[in-house]
Amino acid sequence: MEVTSMSVLKRREVAVFMTALAGIAVIADYFLKVPILNTAVADLLRWGVILASFMLIWGTISMIRVHANVIRKKTPNQWYYSVWLVFLMVVFVAVSLIQGLAGPSSRWMYDSIYVASSSTYYSILGFYMISASYRAIRARSGEATLLLVIAVIIMLMNAPIGAAVWEGIPALGKWIVDVPNTAASRGYIIGLAIGAVILGVRTLAGRERGYLG
Amino acid sequence: MDFALLGSFVAVVLTLLIYSFLYKENRFYRFAEYSFIGVASGYWLMVAINNLQSVAWGPIIKGNYLYVIPLILGVALFARLSKGYSWLARWPVAVVVGTGTALALRGFVDAMFIGQIRATIAAPMNFDNLLIAVITVCSLFFFMFTVEHKGPIGIVAKIGRYGLMVYFGVLFGNHVMTRMALLTSRFIEIQKFLLRVLGLA
Amino acid sequence: MAGEDAWTKLGRIDPRILYALLIIVLIIPIITPVGLPIPITDQTRKTYEAVEKLPPGSVVVCSMDTSGAAWGENGPQAVVVLKHLFQKPLKIVVVGFETDGPMLGQQALLQIPKGEKKYGEDYVNLGFIAGGETARAAFGRDIHKLVSRDFLGNPIDKLPIMEKVRNAEDFALFFTFTSLISAVEMYVRQLHAPYKTKVVAAIIGLGVPSIVPYYNAGQVFSILSGSLGAAEYELLTKMPGEGVRLSDALSLSTLLVVACVVVGNVAFLAVKKKRKEEKR
Numbered sequence: 001m002e003v004t005s006m007s008v009l010k011r012r013e014v015a016v017f018m019t020a021l022a023g024i025a026v027i028a029d030y031f032l033k034v035p036i037l038n039t040a041v042a043d044l045l046r047w048g049v050i051l052a053s054f055m056l057i058w059g060t061i062s063m064i065r066v067h068a069n070v071i072r073k074k075t076p077n078q079w080y081y082s083v084w085l086v087f088l089m090v091v092f093v094a095v096s097l098i099q100g101l102a103g104p105s106s107r108w109m110y111d112s113i114y115v116a117s118s119s120t121y122y123s124i125l126g127f128y129m130i131s132a133s134y135r136a137i138r139a140r141s142g143e144a145t146l147l148l149v150i151a152v153i154i155m156l157m158n159a160p161i162g163a164a165v166w167e168g169i170p171a172l173g174k175w176i177v178d179v180p181n182t183a184a185s186r187g188y189i190i191g192l193a194i195g196a197v198i199l200g201v202r203t204l205a206g207r208e209r210g211y212l213g
Numbered sequence: 214m215d216f217a218l219l220g221s222f223v224a225v226v227l228t229l230l231i232y233s234f235l236y237k238e239n240r241f242y243r244f245a246e247y248s249f250i251g252v253a254s255g256y257w258l259m260v261a262i263n264n265l266q267s268v269a270w271g272p273i274i275k276g277n278y279l280y281v282i283p284l285i286l287g288v289a290l291f292a293r294l295s296k297g298y299s300w301l302a303r304w305p306v307a308v309v310v311g312t313g314t315a316l317a318l319r320g321f322v323d324a325m326f327i328g329q330i331r332a333t334i335a336a337p338m339n340f341d342n343l344l345i346a347v348i349t350v351c352s353l354f355f356f357m358f359t360v361e362h363k364g365p366i367g368i369v370a371k372i373g374r375y376g377l378m379v380y381f382g383v384l385f386g387n388h389v390m391t392r393m394a395l396l397t398s399r400f401i402e403i404q405k406f407l408l409r410v411l412g413l414a
Numbered sequence: 415m416a417g418e419d420a421w422t423k424l425g426r427i428d429p430r431i432l433y434a435l436l437i438i439v440l441i442i443p444i445i446t447p448v449g450l451p452i453p454i455t456d457q458t459r460k461t462y463e464a465v466e467k468l469p470p471g472s473v474v475v476c477s478m479d480t481s482g483a484a485w486g487e488n489g490p491q492a493v494v495v496l497k498h499l500f501q502k503p504l505k506i507v508v509v510g511f512e513t514d515g516p517m518l519g520q521q522a523l524l525q526i527p528k529g530e531k532k533y534g535e536d537y538v539n540l541g542f543i544a545g546g547e548t549a550r551a552a553f554g555r556d557i558h559k560l561v562s563r564d565f566l567g568n569p570i571d572k573l574p575i576m577e578k579v580r581n582a583e584d585f586a587l588f589f590t591f592t593s594l595i596s597a598v599e600m601y602v603r604q605l606h607a608p609y610k611t612k613v614v615a616a617i618i619g620l621g622v623p624s625i626v627p628y629y630n631a632g633q634v635f636s637i638l639s640g641s642l643g644a645a646e647y648e649l650l651t652k653m654p655g656e657g658v659r660l661s662d663a664l665s666l667s668t669l670l671v672v673a674c675v676v677v678g679n680v681a682f683l684a685v686k687k688k689r690k691e692e693k694r
Contacts, residue, residue: 015304047280102517134677394664
């Protein structure tokens with residue numbers, strides 16, 4: 001099999017090598033005060049910011065491709081929603097290009113459509129939460145009962161009216177948050193850190209290649 | 214035309230259309246959903262372009278032509294669209310992953326691993342801090358799945374499990390607060406709109 | 415169903431009845447505020463006093479790491495903190511490391527009285543910087559080499575405020591208004607660990623339990639907890655706003671949730687006991 005320079009460049013090992021090189025440079029920068037290395041890593045960080053912007057653009061393009069496909073195929077009960085989506089996107093981009101992102105029209109669209117919708121989506125879980133509180137959260141075991149009791153104390157602590165229910169609630173709630181909650185989440189954080197370090201080392205060593213697709 | 218009032222009206226209508234999902238999924242909900250995604254994608258695109266202008270274009274105009282390299286790498290990302298050259302798209306991902314992973318590694322060891330252990334060990338000796346140390350260690354044992362949780366290890370892991378139940382209970386209690394606050398803020402927006410329409414605000 | 419007793423029926427109540435109850439409980443205090451007392455936590459007081467004690471000319475960074483979804487909680491926090499900062503002789507830098515950051519930051523800036531402060535001299539919005547942890551690390555390292563224009567398109571080397579602000583060592587205080595626990599952790603790793611920056615986590619209520627260990631370890635300077643933190647800060651600064659408005663409804667809706675948990679479990683335990691007795 002003839003090996004050309006192009007076929008070498010296509011290999012996944014080249015990308016893995018780039019990952020390792022970038023990673024080693026950034027880690028070395030942490031320990032070594034070598035001007036040329038520190039400057040190179042500072043530039044590398046800024047390159048990362050630039051590439052992240054391209055990834056955001058790529059994400060948007062991917063989404064447009066999906067909807068363009070739906071419109072082209074005229075998928076029943078779907079395609080006119082996609083037309084509306086693409087239309088709004090184009091309008092927002094046009095308005096932002098003319099007036100700037102901070103301009104009144106883009107801010108209008110952003111506030112009245114985007115912020116209103118996204119905060120409504122996030123808030124709708126409140127309704128499901130009340131339903132779950134009544135129908136799903138059950139003291140089926142010792143652990144579940146503990147979770148339930150703690151949740152009730154914390155809810156009463158968070159509600160300003162909690163102190164009116166029992167004057168000891170704020171102090172008890174604070175102790176629960178500062179002591180057992182801190183301890184358990186600290187254990188979780190340390191465990192997470194160990195896992196993240198292992199995964200990071202494996203990624204830089206080329207053992208984890210899932211990110212290459 | 215009062216665009217502020219029109220904006221409030223649009224916001225309220227979208228809010229109510231999205232809440233209609235509580236009854237069941239319907240075309241009005243989908244209309245609201247697609248409106249949101251349309252504006253969101255336009256916004257993300259513009260914000261990314263603005264960021265590029267600030268971070269990449271600025272240095273190039275000042276004569277730092279090294280910044281052409283990340284621009285080329287960024288364009289290489291779109292090589293995914295081509296079957297023959299899709300391998301090029303791996304390179305920018307490799308640089309981002311390598312940089313980000315190493316940055317996180319540096320920070321995880323110092324701030325999250327050593328920092329938290331130091332805070333546990335170096336705390337003043339009193340009942341609360343001793344309890345924190347015990348439950349922290351027990352929680353860590355709970356996550357050790359390579360050893361069977363039997364005997365003394367089983368007891369330690371069980372204490373850790375109860376500690377985690379306290380954590381989840383606190384999480385749930387705070388979660389309720391967040392969702393109720395967000396719900397309330399939507400209702401306040403609806404109230405503000407109604408007051409404006411009725412001329413009371 | 416035939417043969418179901420009261421406890422079983424009580425345990426299977428239609429969720430739409432609960433939704434309606436919740437709506438009523440939220441609407442009543444919005445229309446007629448009750449004015450329930452709001453206790454001030456130590457963390458909020460610490461944040462307030464830190465701002466009060468800042469020397470004139472100190473640089474405070476407000477990073478909008480939130481989203482439109484969480485603006486219901488982060489918004490009141492951002493508005494009251496910015497109002498407080500604008501009353502002081504401080505330099506304020508608004509930035510965003512999440513996509514929604516710059517627009518929400520701009521929205522917050524438009525809501526507050528500026529007094530004698532001038533854009534470009536006393537405050538600036540640097541806009542969005544993509545890249546997550548990489549962006550935050552680069553920002554702490556050298557802002558001028560990272561960002562060349564602000565959110566409005568002005569070159570930052572032409573803005574007088576930016577003469578004083580070069581990197582994280584110039585930050586007297588760093589506020590992050592965020593819905594993400596990971597954002598606070600990134601600041602702990604990339605700003606506090608190398609530069610000892612004082613990070614104030616103005617986070618939504620959901621994130622507070624996970625941030626408390628960092629606060630107790632001294633890695634996070636202080637925490638503003640969701641809309642309640644905003645309400646407390648509004649009372650301390652004597653500028654009641656959306657946070658205080660939210661607190662009454664929060665109290666009553668939380669009581670409703672507690673009542674649902676209690677009643678639901680009483681019904682569950684009663685049915686469980688009855689089934690045990692029937693088996694005997």
